[in-house]
Amino acid sequence: MQPILRARDISKSFGAVRALEKARLTVERGEIHALLGANGCGKSTLCKIIAGTVALDSGEVLIDGEAAALGSPRLAEEQGVALFYQELSLVPQLSLGENIFLGREPRNALGFTDRAAIQCETEALIARVAAVAGTGFTPDARVSDLSPDQRQLAEILKVLARKPKIIIFDEATATLDRRQVEVFFDILRELKAEGVSSIFISHRMDEVFAIADRITVMRNGETVAEFSAAETDRYAVVYAMVGETGAIAASVRDHEPLEGDARLVVDGVRSTRLGPVSFVAKRGEILGLGGLQGQGQKALLSGLFGAEPFHVGRVTLDDVDVTARRPADAIAHRIAYVSGDRGRDSALPGRSILENTAIASLVREKRHVIPGAQFRERFADVLTGLNTRYAGLDAPIGSLSGGNQQKVFISRWLSPAPGLLLLDDPTKGIDLGAKGDFYLLARKLADEGATVIIYSSEDSELLSLCDRVLVLNGGVITADLQGDRLTPFELTRASYGDAA
Amino acid sequence: MNRFADHAKNPLLISSIAILALLVIGELVSPGFARGDQIVRLLTVSAILGIAAAGQNLVILGGREGIDLSIGAVISLGAVIAGNVMNGSNAAIPLAFAAACCAGFLIGVVNGLGVTYLRIPPLVMTLGMMGVIQGGLVVLSRGVPSGNAAPALMAFVSRSAFLGIPGILFVWAAIIALMALVLKRTRFGWSIYAIGSNENAAVLTGLPARRIRVLLYGLAGLFGGFTGVCVIGYTGNSFISVGDQYVLPSVIAVVIGGTSLSGGAGSYTGTALGAIALILLQSVLTTLNLEFWGRQVIFGVTLLLLMLLYGRQARLRV
Numbered sequence: 001m002q003p004i005l006r007a008r009d010i011s012k013s014f015g016a017v018r019a020l021e022k023a024r025l026t027v028e029r030g031e032i033h034a035l036l037g038a039n040g041c042g043k044s045t046l047c048k049i050i051a052g053t054v055a056l057d058s059g060e061v062l063i064d065g066e067a068a069a070l071g072s073p074r075l076a077e078e079q080g081v082a083l084f085y086q087e088l089s090l091v092p093q094l095s096l097g098e099n100i101f102l103g104r105e106p107r108n109a110l111g112f113t114d115r116a117a118i119q120c121e122t123e124a125l126i127a128r129v130a131a132v133a134g135t136g137f138t139p140d141a142r143v144s145d146l147s148p149d150q151r152q153l154a155e156i157l158k159v160l161a162r163k164p165k166i167i168i169f170d171e172a173t174a175t176l177d178r179r180q181v182e183v184f185f186d187i188l189r190e191l192k193a194e195g196v197s198s199i200f201i202s203h204r205m206d207e208v209f210a211i212a213d214r215i216t217v218m219r220n221g222e223t224v225a226e227f228s229a230a231e232t233d234r235y236a237v238v239y240a241m242v243g244e245t246g247a248i249a250a251s252v253r254d255h256e257p258l259e260g261d262a263r264l265v266v267d268g269v270r271s272t273r274l275g276p277v278s279f280v281a282k283r284g285e286i287l288g289l290g291g292l293q294g295q296g297q298k299a300l301l302s303g304l305f306g307a308e309p310f311h312v313g314r315v316t317l318d319d320v321d322v323t324a325r326r327p328a329d330a331i332a333h334r335i336a337y338v339s340g341d342r343g344r345d346s347a348l349p350g351r352s353i354l355e356n357t358a359i360a361s362l363v364r365e366k367r368h369v370i371p372g373a374q375f376r377e378r379f380a381d382v383l384t385g386l387n388t389r390y391a392g393l394d395a396p397i398g399s400l401s402g403g404n405q406q407k408v409f410i411s412r413w414l415s416p417a418p419g420l421l422l423l424d425d426p427t428k429g430i431d432l433g434a435k436g437d438f439y440l441l442a443r444k445l446a447d448e449g450a451t452v453i454i455y456s457s458e459d460s461e462l463l464s465l466c467d468r469v470l471v472l473n474g475g476v477i478t479a480d481l482q483g484d485r486l487t488p489f490e491l492t493r494a495s496y497g498d499a500a
Numbered sequence: 501m502n503r504f505a506d507h508a509k510n511p512l513l514i515s516s517i518a519i520l521a522l523l524v525i526g527e528l529v530s531p532g533f534a535r536g537d538q539i540v541r542l543l544t545v546s547a548i549l550g551i552a553a554a555g556q557n558l559v560i561l562g563g564r565e566g567i568d569l570s571i572g573a574v575i576s577l578g579a580v581i582a583g584n585v586m587n588g589s590n591a592a593i594p595l596a597f598a599a600a601c602c603a604g605f606l607i608g609v610v611n612g613l614g615v616t617y618l619r620i621p622p623l624v625m626t627l628g629m630m631g632v633i634q635g636g637l638v639v640l641s642r643g644v645p646s647g648n649a650a651p652a653l654m655a656f657v658s659r660s661a662f663l664g665i666p667g668i669l670f671v672w673a674a675i676i677a678l679m680a681l682v683l684k685r686t687r688f689g690w691s692i693y694a695i696g697s698n699e700n701a702a703v704l705t706g707l708p709a710r711r712i713r714v715l716l717y718g719l720a721g722l723f724g725g726f727t728g729v730c731v732i733g734y735t736g737n738s739f740i741s742v743g744d745q746y747v748l749p750s751v752i753a754v755v756i757g758g759t760s761l762s763g764g765a766g767s768y769t770g771t772a773l774g775a776i777a778l779i780l781l782q783s784v785l786t787t788l789n790l791e792f793w794g795r796q797v798i799f800g801v802t803l804l805l806l807m808l809l810y811g812r813q814a815r816l817r818v
Contacts, residue, residue: 307704331706345704348697350765359694360705362687370685412705 002065004029004197005050005081005166010059012045019045020221022059027166030195032188034202034212034229038241038459038492042221043201047168050199051083052076063165080165084172089158090151092144097122099143100158125157128190129183149180156187167191168199173207185211203292205234205496219243238496242488260284264420264451266304269313274299274475276313281451286442288466289455291495296475297455301422304453305337306330317420317451331364333420336413338406340425346409347397353408354379354393360412382411387437403434410441421445423454427461439465459491473497511758511766514809515773518756522780530787540665542779544658547672548734550775552727552746553753554675555608555720557771559622560754561683562713563696563763568720569626570611571727571750573633574604575743578728580637583647583738590652600725607633608721612714630747637740648737657733668730672772679768692716696763753778756806 005027012020020042027033037043048054050061052070061068063079070076073083090099097118098105106117122139129137137150146154152172159167173181188198188211202208208215209229217225217240225240262280270276274296281287289297302308304315306324315323317333324330327337339345348356357379362370376393383390388407390400397405406426413421423442427435442465446452456462462469469486471479471494479494481487526533552571559566578600585596607629614625661667683689694702695709703709727746732738757774759766781802785795 305704327704328706328708337704339704344698344700346701348694348701348764350760351693351697355690355693359687359690359702359707362690363706368687370687370690 002029003027004031004064005199006062006065007046007050008060008062010046010049010061011057012042012049012054013057018221020049020056022222023218024223025050025199025216026226027197027199028214029197030192031213032192032198032200032211034200034208034215035218036201036208036215036237036241037218040457041218041241043218044170045221046218047083047170047199047201050076050166051081051168053083077162077164082159082162082164082167084155084159084167084169090143090154093142095140095142096126096137096146096154096157097139099154100125100161102158104162121161122157125161128160128187129153129157131183153180156184160187160191164196166197166199168201170201171203172200173202173204181207203496205237208237209234217241234493234496238489238493242492263318265316267314267316269300269303269310269315271299271303271308271310274303275310277472277475277477278313279470279477279480281453283449283451284446285468286446286452286454286466288462288469289453289472290459290462290469290481290491291472291478293457295472297472298424299475300472301337301424301453301455304330304420305335305422307337322420328363331360334416334418335420335422336418337422338410338413338424338426340428342402342405342409345424347405349398350396352394353383353390353397353400356397357383357408357411361415378415379411382414383408386411386441401431401434403430403437406430406434407437410438417445417448418450421450421452423452423456425455425457428457435461459488459495463488463491471495511756511770512773514806515756515758515770515777518777518806519773519780522777522784526780526784526787529784533784533787537664540669542783543669543776544666544734546772546776546779547668548657548727548730549746549749549753549779550672550772551675551723551730553750553757553771553775554679554768555723556750557679557754557757557759557766557768558692558716558723559720560751560759560761561692561696561763561766562716563699564615564713565622566615566696566713566716566763567622567626567751568608568611568717568724569623569747570607570629570633571626571720571724572743572745572747573630573637574607574721574724575728575731575746576637576738576740577607577633577743578604578725579732579735579738579742580641580647580728580740581725582729582732583649586647586650586653586732588648588650590650593650593653596650596653597726597729600729601722602725604721604723604725604728605718606721608718608724609714611721612717615717616710616713634740641740643740645737645739647732649732649735653729653733654736657730668733676769676772683768688712693764697765749775749778752803756803 003026005025007023007025010020010023023042023046025035025046035043035047045054049056049070052073052075055071061070063081068079091102094102100122101118106114108114119139126133126137126139133153134147134150136145137153143151143154173184191198200212212229215227215229215232215237216223217237219241224243227237260282263283264281266277266279268276268278277300289300291297299308303310304324306326306329309325310323314321320333322330322333322335354376358375380393386407388404390404397408400408427438442452442454454465463486468480468482469491470477471481471491473495478497481490481494523534532538552575556568556571559568581603582596582600585599586592611626611629614620615622656667658666661670683692691702691707691712694707695712699709728743731742735742753774754771755761755774756777757766757770757772759771781799785798790798
């Protein structure tokens with residue numbers, strides 16, 4: 001029998017970035033297929049191509065053995081492909097039933113929406129999840145009144161209502177609790193029995209092995225391995241995700257454990273999606289925060305900086321309480337924060353380079369009047385020291401490239417040097433040269449006595465830069481990797497919830 | 501980028517050219533329009549608008565859709581307070597300024613608290629405040645004009661203090677210099693641009709964005725109260741809607757002067773030139789002896805042309 005979906009030789013570039021290169025994916029009829037790979041390996045892009053939201057550059061997609069025209073989500077849907085969105089596609093003002101049938105409302109003889117049919121079909125759908133839906137999950141409940149997990153269920157029902165042949169679940173279980181995951185799996189198995197195929201992207205290895213029939217692993221835009229779930233184990237899957245290249249990169253630096261006492265003590269901190277988290281860090285240490293995206297790394301950093309204060313817990317630096325209620329508190333204790341989201345967190349668009357770099361120093365030094373030429377020279381020196389290429393201090397910040405902008409933003413915190421430097425995916429979207437300068441700077445600051453905590457979405461960055469990596473999963477620390485254990489393999493394994 | 505094009509889009513240059521062009525047109529239409537004493541008279545009117553626009557300028561620079569629509573009502577309030585405090589007595593002039601400025605500042609602070617802590621959109625907050633003040637004025641004054649300006653105040657606004665120039669123009673010049681100094685050379689000035697440009701980033705550099713914004717609204721009220729005293733000095737006595745005519749012109753002067761309505765960019769020097777250009781445009785149109793509707797059409801078209809000249813202020817790449 002023909003596989004329901006066969007994608008072959010799929011290539012896709014975004015500008016100069018190759019997202020996919022000869023990726024392939026084959027899904028059998030009535031199969032639950034897990035698609036795995038590290039962040040940025042191209043699995044989401046591949047799914048978007050199959051669902052018609054991204055156009056492919058070359059390659060072919062066959063559905064039921066026939067070449068599929070996937071120009072738009074609607075075309076893909078007509079051919080039986082449905083993509084499950086994470087809480088993005090609901091209209092809060094409409095009822096559950098109206099949402100489920102939005103754009104495809106059943107009509108009555110006069111051409112008006114057939115409310116009775118919506119009611120009836122929605123009730124049939126709700127019956128499938130009745131066990132976990134909770135109270136108020138009725139066809140005419142307004143979506144804005146539903147709880148977040150009920151909305152997630154609504155998204156699933158919305159997909160089911162289209163009676164698709166293939167459903168793509170991109171991290172569908174990320175926000176569900178254990179019981180809801182069970183129900184979700186029951187739905188998947190039921191679909192499977194009806195001959196519907198699912199493509200299942202998850203970062204939880206337990207779930208993958210609990211539900212998947214087959215597993216495809218991608219790495220750097222290529223499909224590198226296909227497994228039958230029953231005939232493989234986690235070790236082999238993780239190994240395929242990391243690849244041999246990773247092992248070589250890890251041996252480049254030696255991971256000597258640092259001497260000295262803890263100077264940063266984080267004790268039982270907790271915020272909305274984080275904690276409780278406790279750890280210590282030493283003077284001169286570069287501490288990495290690893291794990292999958294959105295596991296609380298950013299919440300930890302912005303909590304330490306006071307941007308999103310912790311609800312409970314205590315932070316001390318050199319035996320001084322530095323638990324911050326607002327960024328100004330942290331800044332007063334020589335804590336610095338550099339975000340990778342420059343547009344949102346760092347840039348003052350339209351303002352000069354001088355203003356963009358000097359404003360933080362004015363606050364720290366409690367100056368009310370802008371000093372003269374010496375002040376300018378000070379910042380010119382710092383920027384030159386960072387190899388920043390810029391026309392002049394009065395040029396607007398927007399005239400710089402991303403990497404040079406980021407150097408301006410980090411220069412805010414360099415005179416005087418910070419005691420604790422928090423880096424939140426700082427090299428996101430900047431060129432390689434600037435990245436190199438950035439690593440050197442972080443190392444230099446650490447050698448001069450600062451403690452550096454860095455979150456990076458690129459594992460290789462953590463592996464080459466950090467003395468130690470804490471892996472976060474679901475808002476708590478699940479592994480503390482250092483010395484011999486700081487390898488790509490261990491990092492990936494810990495990230496995917498399979499820590500030893 | 502092209503140097504010439506850069507300069508051609510400089511609001512200060514465009515406003516200056518507009519001012520010269522309007523003077524020439526006025527002189528052509530009605531000889532004597534650009535005579536020295538006429539210019540001083542026009543500048544005096546511009547000064548009153550310009551001082552009101554200083555407050556408007558600050559809240560607009562601070563971003564977050566900042567605007568103060570209550571400024572007209574605050575001007576009226578300032579005028580009424582000043583009129584009643586002075587009641588024709590020169591000795592009470594300092595007290596009149598102090599009382600009007602304090603009242604304006606307090607109202608502005610309430611606006612600022614509503615905008616920052618209660619997250620009420622500035623348009624709604626200040627519009628509501630406008631209604632409250634106007635209503636309050638009707639109740640307090642029972643609708644009857646009361647109080648009048650001290651002679652020395654009237655002289656300050658309209659009679660020569662030095663070389664044929666009235667005192668208010670010296671005060672305005674001082675305000676222009678002070679605003680330029682504060683905006684360019686103090687941390688407070690830089691903070692205003694920073695929170696207007698990107699509030700989140702400003703907070704992450706340690707700036708108390710909310711407190712700054714409350715203060716900006718407070719200052720807008722203070723400038724409104726100050727303007728109110730100048731207005732009663734100009735008109736002699738106060739009636740409770742005397743400030744209404746300044747609401748939109750104060751915003752327009754800021755915009756003509758090149759301040760971005762989204763905040764974070766602009767200067768008060770530009771706003772001052774914008775106020776002069778706006779007053780000139782109005783007098784040229786009056787001189788033309790057009791019907792009311794004709795004046796409105798030309799007024800609107802000129803504003804749109806001016807905006808077109810600035811071009812779309814490209815949001816800088818980040």
